[in-house]
Amino acid sequence: MDALYQVWFVREIVHSDPTTGEIAEYEDIETLVGMYSTRQNAEAALERAKQFPAFKDHPECLKIYRQSVNRDGWTGGFATI
Numbered sequence: 001m002d003a004l005y006q007v008w009f010v011r012e013i014v015h016s017d018p019t020t021g022e023i024a025e026y027e028d029i030e031t032l033v034g035m036y037s038t039r040q041n042a043e044a045a046l047e048r049a050k051q052f053p054a055f056k057d058h059p060e061c062l063k064i065y066r067q068s069v070n071r072d073g074w075t076g077g078f079a080t081i
Helices: 039-049
Strands: 003-016 023-036 062-068
Touching (some): 023 039, 039 062
Antiparallel strands (some): 003 023, 003 062
């Protein structure tokens, strides 16, 4: 097996100041629904997840990501400000 398929629910919520309309805050909701050995299994899981109360109002936020195994996924390091 050279890859796994992850099903994620990822939604960005923008909160605006009601008096100015300016963006006051961002909120990210990221939930790992599951990891699957085939894309077909991941697609079936995504369809099942669309029925969950937490996800059914935002099915467009459910995504499948292919992840290689036995390889580094983060090779560039990171910077802090």
